[in-house]
Amino acid sequence: MTIAASTQLICFFALSAVIVLGALGVVLLSNIVYSAFLLGGVFLAVAGLYLLLNASFVAAAQVLVYVGAVNVLILFAIMLVNKKEDLAPIPGLPVRRLLSGGVCAGLFLLLTRVVVTTPWVSGPTPIGEDATVRIGEHLFTDYLLPFELASVLLLMAMIGAIVLARREVQSVDLVTGEEVDQGLIEKSRTPLLVDQSRG
């Protein structure tokens, strides 16, 4: 085995381990902030896999979109609404956990069987650096309609978010017609940071 091939193999196993363990951590950790940071790590490792597959443009786009935009927004949302609030205990939690674990194990077995039984053929050879040009050509010829539809979908989501987020603050009470005490509209202050004092 050449040095290049063995390096590639080592990288593959390291990235796969990061993806699998990171994804398990995202689901199983109770601290939601850790989950969000681990999700970023998983996204980065997936970008690394794309790099190994010689798809550098897809890897860069993965980092830009998933790590730079999606994950940062998730973190942002978590940190802005980080209320210290004890969740109500759910009845029968161990049974629920067992059930969902069983469903996941079944899915895993099914997928393993599919992976083992499918006769895999090696796909087209990657074109490396020329891929950027090829992706552009495809996006603006035979995939033009899905491309444009995706942008319309994003626009709709954006307008929807703006409509939901805009709250008209009323200065006059609708029922009594009196001026509203603005101090009541402001929510009571909630601590932004979790108290991590030991003991």
Added chain:
Amino acid sequence: MVTSLATTAPALVSPGLDLEQSFSQALEGLGLSAQAARMLWLPFPMLLVLVAAVVGVLVTVWLERKISAAVQQRIGPEYAGALGVLQPLADGLKLLVKEDIIPDRADSLLFTLGPVLVVVPVILSWLIVPFGQNLLISDVGVGIFLWISLSSVQPIGLLMSGYASNNKYSLLGGLRAAAQSISYEIPLALAVLAVVMMSNSLSTVDIVNQQTGAGVLSWNIWRQPVGFLIFWICALAECERLPFDLPEAEEELVAGYQTEYSGMKFALFYLGSYINLVLSALLVSILYLGGWGFPVPVEWLASWLGQPIDAPLVQLITGTVGIVMTVLKAYLLVFIAILLRWTTPRVRIDQLLDLGWKFLLPLALVNLLVTAALKLAFPVAFGG
């Protein structure tokens, strides 16, 4: 730095100057395989660029102190070395030996990981900075796009350190940094896209080559004046330089996300922000100011002097001129950034977001559209 024969312009490098080839041949003469020789070669350009980046930071810190002193009619650092040139080194040494304090109620794992996540993407981005035709670590095809995507990883590190400090100023600073970075990334990417459209390539080497036709007249700044301004404003915002240094606004937030940091972890933030500043200046000079190009094309000068451009000595001189020009242009921009820092007041957060979303974003879109139209109308001048 790599002088690779295989990639862009094979005819331009004379065999004697291809350091990688000579290095490999020397090692193969010792009985190593070609692959092992390449493995041993790979760290050299990376180390060289890392050292160049750190030295660039030291120079920038010294410039910042001296220029700020001149602006405020002080003398500035004077005792450490001639004109105080060793002052940044002394600062760095002091930070190196300072006690590393992790606050009692901080999240120690995330607290340590945060500064690392801030610095690593910035240093990785130096991968694509060319100092000459073949003087870069790797001429990757996605080039400038790699820089844009890597710089989007940085806010995660800032959020992480802001959260892990368990301090309200740090958290607010981290959130501000992330919001600012997301807002200014979009006009930045659109300004880059206009340049990329003209050069038909994302590779930084191709972008510079497209500007080398007629010396100073063919630089992109004449064809993309609006894009240049947008890029510069956004780059300052991404580096959190004044007038956009809200994440660490000292009157409001103590020091933002770095409030709780000390010693080497603080130094990593400091290093990261200055490496980022130098990197941004380098990229402005690559995208808009002709990169390594001399104001008069060196090919013209060589033919005027009657020298063949392929001669090893001429190549050595043109390579040196290229490095000097790149660094000179970048440091001119660093100088402007420092002057801006000491002359402009800080914007408010609402002004910052208004400027980004309501002014720069539409302007960048219009710039992109106009560039596309001009490219169709005048393919000779705007890249066909």
